[in-house]
Amino acid sequence: MQIYVHPGDELPIYRQIVRQVTDAIAGGRLRAGERLPSHRELAIQLVIAPLTVKKAYDELERAGLIGTQRGRGTFVSDRLPAPDPVLKRERLREAAQRLLSQAALSGVGYDEVLSLLEELQKEMQA
Amino acid sequence: MNALEFEGIRRAYRKGVDVLDGVTFSVPPGQVVGLLGRNGAGKTTLIRIAMGMIEAQAGSVRVLGLDPRARPVEVKRRVGYVAEDQILPPFMKAGQVVDLHRALFPTWDEALAERLSRRFELRREEKVGALSKGQARRLALLCAMAHRPELLLLDEPASGLDPAARREFLETAIELLDESGCTILFSSHYMTDIERMADRIVMIHDGRVLIDRGLDELREGFSLALVPRAPGLTRERLLGVEGCIGVRERPEAFHAVLRLEPEEARAAVERQLAIGDVRCQTVVLEDMFVELAGGPS
DSSP: OOOOOOTTSSSOHHHHHHHHHHHHHHTTSSOTTOEEOOHHHHHHHHTSOHHHHHHHHHHHHHTTSEEEETTTEEEEOSSOOOOOHHHHHHHHHHHHHHHHHHHHHTTOOHHHHHHHHHHHHHHHHO | OOSEEEEEEEEEEETTEEEEEEEEEEEOTTOEEEEEOOTTSSHHHHHHHHTTSSOOSEEEEEETTBOTTTSHHHHHHHEEEEOTTOOOOTTSBHHHHHHHHHHHOTTOOHHHHHHHHHHTTOOTTSBGGGSOHHHHHHHHHHHHHTTOOSEEEEESTTTTOOHHHHHHHHHHHHHHHHHHOOEEEEEOSOHHHHHHHOSEEEEEETTEEEEEEEHHHHHHHOEEEEEEOOTTOOHHHHHTSTTEEEEEEOSSEEEEEESSOHHHHHHHHHHHHTOOOOEEEOOOHHHHHHHHHSSOO
16 A cells, blocks of 8 residues: 655644554454554655654554464554544544535435435445 | 753854843753754754854763763764755865775774665766755765764755755655654754654743744644734733743734643633733744744844
């Protein structure tokens, strides 16, 4: 997978890496057992301090998403942890917030938003 | 042992006007410190004091445990230094400059010098005076790095370079960092370069260390509060809020930087000043710099 970091971003660089790797695992672009670049490789590839990569990997490891095998490298975990319910709700809340703001700006009423959600739900189940 | 130690450094250029007025911080081995401050804040002075080129009027400096004024040769052998306006002798050929450095440094790594030389496309026969600014900086960088210094002192190493040359410079520094784990202190006005390279930020303002924090801690643990103007609300009252380290007055609002996460910062300002409608957010390094250095001092 390709990682791209942007130093002027709202998120610090190590968080950008954490997020991109997390999203890639969640989206199936990184599969269990797949090897990640080493600290050194990623630092040179992204032109960032090696310690920043280490910090990102440490965080991903703490979250149980990746594991280090001594001498072999860093791999996506075979068994991924169940998502954190608080974080899950928080993310959903953010998305819902955006949806409601967009609806309000477009002059779309709450009932209409609800019927849109029902419609989408049906499409997904179909 | 720390790679670098500044203890109570003072230095004035004109009588009574201190550029550095008691600067204290130390850098453990392997750390990369971004040194921030406005022009004239004393960054160059501090780096020159570490190189033993000028003397502090008070305080002490230790470079790799040594006093650079007492042991100048040993310090210079173990340190790599690139200055903003590196003066290389214009009449010498690039190759002669490299040869000179090779002779001066017992730890010179010829393979590394060759590699950098190829990468930077340096031509030995070219006169230094005929080099472009970018080429001259690359030559200076090669000379500062090829002896694999334990400590690199970089004073605005990228100023005047185009974005491609700057990126190449960073790539080289990161490779070296990765290979030899050297300690780096570098000043730059390119905040994105600092975000790429630094583990820690030291910001000098009004002659002293205003901020000394891990970069990520600064990015996530500090907030900018936008405080709408209100009757009786002054800069001084805001500065009195716990954790507030700087206030800048703007026409529509006060901008306050707090040593707190956004939620805590908002609560602190609203509670302690009994006001509402305060917006708080984390900020990128560039904005942090402007907020802290741009206000009246």
